[in-house]
Amino acid sequence: MIRNYVKTAWRNLWKNKVFSLINILGLSLGMAACLLILQYVNFELSYDHFNQNADNLYRVVNDRYQNGKLIQHGTITYSGVGKAMKDDYPEVVNNARVLQFGETTVTFKDKKIPKGIAFCVDNSLLSMFTFPVVAGDRSTPLKEVNTAVFTETEARRIFGIQGDNFESCVGQMVKMGTDTFPTKITAVIKDIPKNSIFQFDMLISYQTLIHSYGYTAADYDFKDSDFWHYIQLKPGADYKAFNAKMQAFSQRHFQGNKVSGSVEKFYLQPLLRIHLYSDTEYENIETASSNVVWGLLIIALFIIGIAWVNYINLATARASERAMEVGVRKVTGATKGQLIRQFLTESFIINLMALTIAVVLAVLFQPVFNTLVNQQLTLDNLFQKGLGGYLISAGLIIVVVTGIFISGFYPAFVLSSFKPILVLKGKYSSSKKGIILRKGLVIGQFAITIVLIIGSLIVYRQIKFMSSQKLGVNLDQVVVINGPQFTTPDTADTRAKAFLAEVKQISTVKNAATSFWVPGSETGRNFDIQDPHNPSTHYTMRFNGVSTEYIPTYGMTLVAGRNFSPTDYVKRYQDLHSTILNVSATKLLGFSSPQAALGQIMTKSNSKWTIIGVVADSHQKSLRYAIEPTFFRPQLSIGSQISVKMNTTNPTQTIASIKAVYEKFYPGNIFDFAFLDQRYNEQYKNDALFGEAFGIFGGFAIFIASLGLLGLSLFSTLQRTKEIGVRKVLGASVSNIVLLLSKDFIKLVIVAIVLATPIAWYILHHWLQDFAYHITISWWIFVLAGVVSIIIALTTISFQAIKAATVNPVKSLRSE
C-alpha cells in the first residue's frame, strides 16, 4: 500500500512540476533559514547550562540610589557583600568574589607571552562552577596567595606542552603582568566551553590581590564597590524569597546611605539569565541581547510557517483540480482514511525533499551566517543542551513534524471529504470556508512580511541616526594605544609627558593625549559630590583623568573658562585641585550657567576642587545611554590609554612612526592599537545584528511569501483562462485583464498592511525606548513599506496576469 501511495504521490508531484517546484523551493529556503537561525538561538540559549549547579548559582546585582534616583545599575558591588550574605542567611551555601584583570602578559623563563585573559577569583568559584581540573590540586588550587590556574590551551601556549601531559606544568613559576613576585601554577583546568559567560585563559587566586597587591578594600569592605560576586543557594531555595530579604540586609550593613553615601539595593540574578538578560553596567562577562535571540526565533518560525502556508494554500486551491481523481478513487472503493494517507504521503515527500535541500543549503551558507552573527556555529549546535535541557532541540523536531502534519493534513482532509457523486457530475466548487481560510492565510503571510519590512527600515534608520549623530567628540583619525604595562612607576608622569611630546613631533600627528578612559568605554563614577548650596545632599558624577591635550585632541568645545595647563598637574593626588566639568555637571550642581560655575568650589569626599573650565556635553558611551554629569581631573597615569589624532593619508606609516616612539619609551611592552571610530561603533554590534537579521530574513520571508502568491495567481489564472478569453472577445484590454486578476490579491495585501502597521509600530516603539537618543517613527515608513509590499505583490502576480492577458482568446475558448 505504502508503495502505491509513494508512487502516486511521486507522479502527482511530477505532473504538477510548477507547483511542486514552488512548494519545494519555498520550503527548502524556509527550512534552511530556520536551521541556521535555530543553531544560533540554541547556542545563545545554552549559555552556562553546562554548569552542574547552574540552577542554584546567582550573581549579585547592586543598584545604588541617591536622592531617590537610581544612579548606578551595576554588577559591581562591595567586597564584603558575599561573605555577609553567607554569614546572615543559611540558604547561602557558597560565595565567590571575582575581579577582572583583562589581558595579562605572562612571563615564563624570561619569555613574555601577551594576551592571556585573566580573572582574579576565590577558590570557591571552582567548586561552584563546572570548570573541571585535569591536573594538579583538584580541590583548593586557588586557596593560597600567589597561585594561578591555567586552561589547557593556555598551558600549551605558555609551557609548550605537547599531548596531554599537563601534570608537567603543575608547580611551575611564572610572572603575571608587571608583578615583581612569582606566581605558582597549581592546576590546569579544561578549556572553558564557548557557551560560558566567563571566558578566560587563567584564574589568579583572590588572596594574591589582598596580600601581594595590598588591596585591602578587596577583602571585607563596605566602601568600595568594585567587585563582582557570585552566590550559590541551597538546592530548592527560592531566590525571589531571598531577594525579599535584601532590604533588611542593606539596612543592617549600610544603614541607609550612611556607610557608602547612597542607598544600596541588592538582588540576585540567576546565572542562567545573565547572558541574555543583563542591562547592567560594568559588565565583565559575555552578554548578548535577548531581543535578538527571541526576535530571530520568532522570525525563523514565521519563515517556515509562511512556507507551510504556501503548501496548504496551493494544495487546497488546487483541490478542484484533483476533485475528479478523488471522486474516481472513492467510487472504486478507497476509504477516507486511505485517501488521507495518500495526501499525507505527498506532503511528507515534499517536506523530506525540502529538508534534504535545506540541510545542503544550510551547510553551504554556514560561513556567511557565522560572519553575520559573529560565531563559530555548526549544525551540532541544534542539538546542544540548553534552555530546559534539550527543549529547543526537541521543540525543533516537534515543530517540523507538526508542520509536516498540519500542512499535509488540512489539504488531505479537504480533498478526501468530497462527495463523489457531486464531483463526478462536475459540480465541485471551492467551499466558502476554504476560500476564507486561504485569504486569511495570505493576509497573515503578508502582514508578517510587512512587519519585517517596517522593522528593518526602522532599525536601519536608528543605527544610521546613532552613527551620524554629533557625539561632541571627534573620533576621526584617532588611534588608541593601550597604555604600557611594564615601566617604572616613579617616572610615570615625566615619561608620559616626554612620550606625548615626542609623538607630537611626528609631522602627520596633530595631537596626542592620555586618559584613563577613551570615548566608547565605561568611565568610573564618584558618588560623593556635595551640593554646593546644600552640603548634606550628595550627587554622583562620572569622572576621567586626562592630560592637557585630551580636550583639544577630541575636539571638545570649551564653553567657559580654560583647559588644563601643565601647572595643574602635580605628583600627589591629594594636591590636585583644578577640575573641568561638563555642562550637565554644572546643571546638577545648580549653577545658573557655565560662566557662573567658574571659580566655584566643588567638594568631593572632603577634598576641594576649583572649577576652571566647562566643556560642552559629549557622548562617552553609545546613544543608547544618556549623557551623564562628568568631571575631568588633570591626571597622568602610566596605565592610561593613549589617544593620537592623526592628519594623514597614510595611516599605516604614521602608526609605524608612533610605534617606534612607543617602543623607545616603553621597551618590553606590546604596541596594541585600534582606530577609535571603529571601536566606538562596535557598541552598536548587537543593534546592527538585529537590523541585518531583520533585513536578511525579512527578505527571505518576502521571497517565500511571493512564491506562494505566484503559485496562487498561477492557479487562479489557470482557473480563469476561459473567463479571460470571454472578456477579451467582449473587448477587454490587456490592462483590464491584469487589473482584474490582481485586484483580489491586492485587496488582501492592503488588509495585511492595515493589520501590520499597528503591530510593527508597537514592537518598534518598544525597541526604541531602549535608546536614550532615538528617532521618532515617521508615518512615511509605513507608507513606504506598504507601497513596497504592493509593488512586490503586483510584480509577482503580473507575471502570470500579463501572460494570461496576452494569450489569444481563441485558444482558451477552444478547450470546450
Place this chain on the structure above:
Amino acid sequence: MIKITDLEKYYRTEEVETIALNKLSMQVNTGEFVAIMGPSGCGKSTLLNILGMLDDPDGGSYVFNGVEVAHFNERKRADLRKHNIGFVFQSFNLIAELTVFENVELPLIYTGVPSSERVKRVEEVLDKMQIMHRRNHYPQQLSGGQQQRVAIARAVVNKPKLILADEPTGNLDSSNGNEVMELLTDLNEQGTTIIMVTHSEHDARYSHRIIRLLDGQTVVENIMI
C-alpha cells in the same frame, strides 16, 4: 460588408501541419443571414474566428467594410471588433461569477458607455430577450435556452453590425433551439448581418444562403428563398 480572397490558415503542431483554410474566397453583404455548414474539422470555426478578428490569417486578404484588416495588429482588431461584432458560442461562455445583468453589461463597460446609459441598454435588451425577471440570477441557475438568450443579449447589447454565431443551438433541445433561431431572424430583419455556423439543416433553413465547406474550401453555395 465582408470580402475575403484566397484566405489561408495553417496550424502547425510538432508532428503535422494542418491546412484549416485553403485559399478560401467568399463575400457577405450587409443585411445578409448566411449559414456555414460542413463536416467536423473542415474549418468552419477557424473561418468564423478570422471573420471575428479573434485570429489572424496566414495568407490572403480580408476586407471588412472596405478596409483591409488582414494585417491589423491586435489592438486595432480589438478596437474594430468591440464596436462592430457580437459573438454567440455553442457553449454560451457566460462568466459564472457574474449575474445575468453583469454578463450582459460587460461589452458596454469595455466600450466605455456611462453607467446610467448601461442600465438602460441592458434592461432594454433583457426585456427583448424575455429574461428580465432573471437579471439577478447567476448563469448556473438558468436553463440552457435561457443561458443562450443571455449570451445573445450580450452579443447584441452594443448594437453590432455583424453577429457571428458558432453552433448557437448545438447545446439546446429543439424547442429552445427554435426560439434562438427566431431571435436571430428578428435581429436580421432589424438590419443586423448574421453569419452562423451550424450542423443542422433545419437551422440552416432560417438563413438566406448556405455556404458549404470541405477541407477549408468552398464547395457549393445554396441560395434560400
